Amino acid sequence: MSRYFTEDHEWVDVDGDIGTVGISDYAQQQLGDIVFVEVPAEGKQLAKGDEAAVVESVKAASDVYSPVSGTVLEGNAALGDNPGLVNEDPEGAGWFFKLTLGDPEELKGLMDDAAYAAFVAKL
Amino acid sequence: MRYLPLTDTDRQAMLAVIGADTIDDLFVDVPAVARFDGPIAGLPGHASELAVERHMSALARKNVAAGDVPFFLGCGAYRHHVPASVDHLIQRGEYLTAYTPYQPEIAQGTLQMLFEFQTQVARLLGTDVANASMYDGSTACWEAIGMARRITRRGKAILSAGLHPHYVSVAKTMARFTGDQLVTGTPTLSAATDIDSLIAAIDTDTSCVVVQYPDILGRIADLAPLAAACHAKKALLVAVVTEPVALGALRSPGEMDADIVVGEGQSLGVGLQFGGPYVGLFGCKEKYVRQMPGRLCGETLDADGRRGFVLTLSTREQHIRREKATSNICTNAGLCALAFSIHMTLLGEKGLRELAMVNHGAAAAAAERLAMVPGVELINTSFFNEFTLRLSEEARPIVRSLADAGILAGVSLGRLYPGEESLANGLVVAVTETTTAQDVAALAAALEEALA
């Protein structure tokens, strides 16, 4: 499985033509305690860069953009009862949604682990 | 001047600290063309407390106070007796001059009161949750329509013909800008409400049906079949209650499965005040709470493990979501919500039920007495404390002539529905615990004379 990052701090794990999307550990630290996540509905068509989800912390709401185009398979239902998962395990159990990739070529424009780490270090 | 503590000595000392010669130096950024050398012309100068009191009292005396005459007006604002303690308590400086409780550690008075208010309102309306109040019933109503649009993603709202015409007018104004399609109608001067035609009108484009309970003519209908019909088409039922005291006698809209229940809380604690400030009530089912407009107070713990209260779910609000807020509301009705809550606490369930039956009993007696007047016909077969009479002549001129004779006879439908021939002879009469038998006798006698 390969993981890619965007400059907006989303990640996508790719397994075949299924992508799992979430936000990075850096992002959850910046957001503070997360209280609610609005995930996209099954079947929703997303273009790369579209607003896909909303993350609410106590005092702010932040938009999450889809790193790639595709059709949503499911949103992470576990976040309904436990939005804190995003703080605890942002790059694992705190995933936001899965989608079928529309255009795998888009992955070429994203960063890998090392490149993202370097990018964050400069912020 | 009595509200300005600074003396000229203070001002000089402060200017020195600032390093300015005169106060005008601090207004240096104001372009010369917009500056004035002295006070703006055409306006009087300052006045003593005594002088202001004289001026305002003279204006107050030009109005006929409801308590001084036989009084029967309702239609969205009701005259009830507010216990003396309410007004004293809300004038405590810690309530009157406090701000929105954004710093919860030093605002637990306001926050706990709001939590109690929300609970009282939710129980009264029969909903799972309620917010910390809206401006008034009419804005709560259009916010409910907006909320139904967000939840159902549909753009057509059906408004009952029995909904207060001002509320309809507000909804129409807002719909012009939001693009909602509104289906509206005019009430008929008959005993039946329009529940059946509402049920027939619901389709898969409908976001919600908005119905008033009791309606503008005072009529009561079972909302349960309407709720079922809405839900069958995945639409929401919005119920509007303009007289909350009615819910001390009548089954609540929440119990009849309404999704959103809004109302006007003015009857409790707030007083007539010529139309404002009032207090909007807003309740809904638990599953819709994140779509609710307005402020919300929630329970939590402090760092020492003690129970406390905070404003919560703020990310719905305008100062956070900016363009994506659930509404542009910034203010709740604060002090009016407190007055409502104190009055409700003094009443308690027992007192509310008694108050409701005193109202209803007085209204039933008055309706039967007035129906005996030649030329007067009672329209309603159902009502709580407000009913509609059909007079043998146009009602509006009669209301005016009775006013000249010192009787405030009620609201003519000609005032609320100008130009509607079919309603011109209608008079809506409200009776509360403040109405005496002599008041009713005076009205009956005056109507008899006017219609002879």
Added chain:
Amino acid sequence: MTINASGWRPERPEAGAAAAPTFTGNKALMLEEALIFEIGDTATTGVDFTGTPVEHATEMPARAYLAGLDRAAPIGLPGLSEPEAVRHYTRLSRQNYAIDLGLFPLGSCTMKHNPRLNEKMARLPGFADIHPLAPVDTVQGALEVIHQLAHWLVTLTGMHAIAMSPKAGAHGELCGVLAIRAALEARGEGHRKVILVPESAHGTNPATAAFAGYAVENIPATAEGRVDLAALTARLGPDVAGVMITNPNTCGLFERDMRAISDAVHAAGGLVYCDGANFNAIVGRVRPGDLGIDAMHINLHKTFSTPHGGGGPGSGPVVFSAALAPYAPLPFVEKTAEGFRLVEEETAEEHHAGSFGRMVAFQGQMGMFTRALTYILSHGADGLRQVAEDAVLNANYILRSLDGVLDAPFGATGPCMHEALFSDSNLAEGFSTIDVAKGLIDEGYHPMTMYFPLVVHGAMLIEPTETESKAALDEFIGALRSVAERAKAGDVALKSAPHFAPRSRLDETLAARKPVLVWKDPALAQAAE
């Protein structure tokens, strides 16, 4: 001598002796208070109806009129006797900070003294006990109050007309923006879909514009904290409906280019909305109408002293230019030869056909009109001018007194208006505005406005208002200086402040993750489990 052994000396506490927790949880006058649901019950009432005109019986034949919809199930509303109720609400009130207790430095909120004459006048039965639908001949005094207040507000602002009905500031903003939209549509310019808003604007501005159907774009600020006129002018075009400007702006600075901004917007076919939240800085000295604006809301609960009431009620009348006057909402008061009348839907057709409609039931916040008019009459034109001067003087005194203590991002560009803006840039690593705020609570003050405007890092916006004495200002400056120095030195005790308030820091995460918005009987909740 005869020794009268009633000797007494003050007890000197032993060094290190700590107070034991009390049985009640109270700390002398700091009193804990339970919920009405925990102390009241549904069989208790503090009201009685004995002697009320119609004696009720337990089984009324009248019930036949209730359509068989009796409320049979228990409602769950507890009652208290009058003494218990008075005690409950009095004890709760003591857990609130308020203007009556001390300086309330909230920027852009104008927490000035709320005169009690206002309260007395509003409660005269001739104002308090009149129905909004009463025949207008019976309420001429009320209509005259509205008319007089309207005249004052129009004259003070140098505008043409006014809508009195909006219920609060945000409601007034909506009124102004809807009038702009109606005006543009009437001109055939309905295709203009963009409204420009400074980055420093209060969140209600873009929220209102979005509600009214507009796309919102930001206007950048200059290094001097004002709207960048060049950037604004460059963006104007046939798709721009107008701008929403706050003046003085949210950084407490007067927009020097306001006239030029208005002229540029008008030249490009747009209209100018002014957020009047900061009117206290210029009331009686500057007329916004002279600066070319088309609409401005006025917060009666800010500039004109009506009480904040713990979050409301407010009142937000909107003044209009001649260009927007025809579109003002219903209803409004008109003076005729026969007296005052209300223009509602009925007469709008003839006289006011351009109105965008009714925004609220009835006439607006009459109770706030009587209070505001009382206040305005008390001050008069000369007094109101003094209000603005003292407000600006007090803010500048705070700004200069904190030189070298806190960073003032625009302190070097000139005087501020009625509010002073600081940032948290010179605090110790890991310390920010919230720590200063919570430390200020322990000093006996409500914190200043925090983290607003967004354009300054860790913004602290302080508006003392004109009703603070020099002594009160000096005491506040001393307290803020003390807390700021602690924050610059990295005093960790600030991190867990407030220590002395009725509650310590509250868990807002818990409140948002698991919202508990109504009380639930724990006995029932347990039974359900």
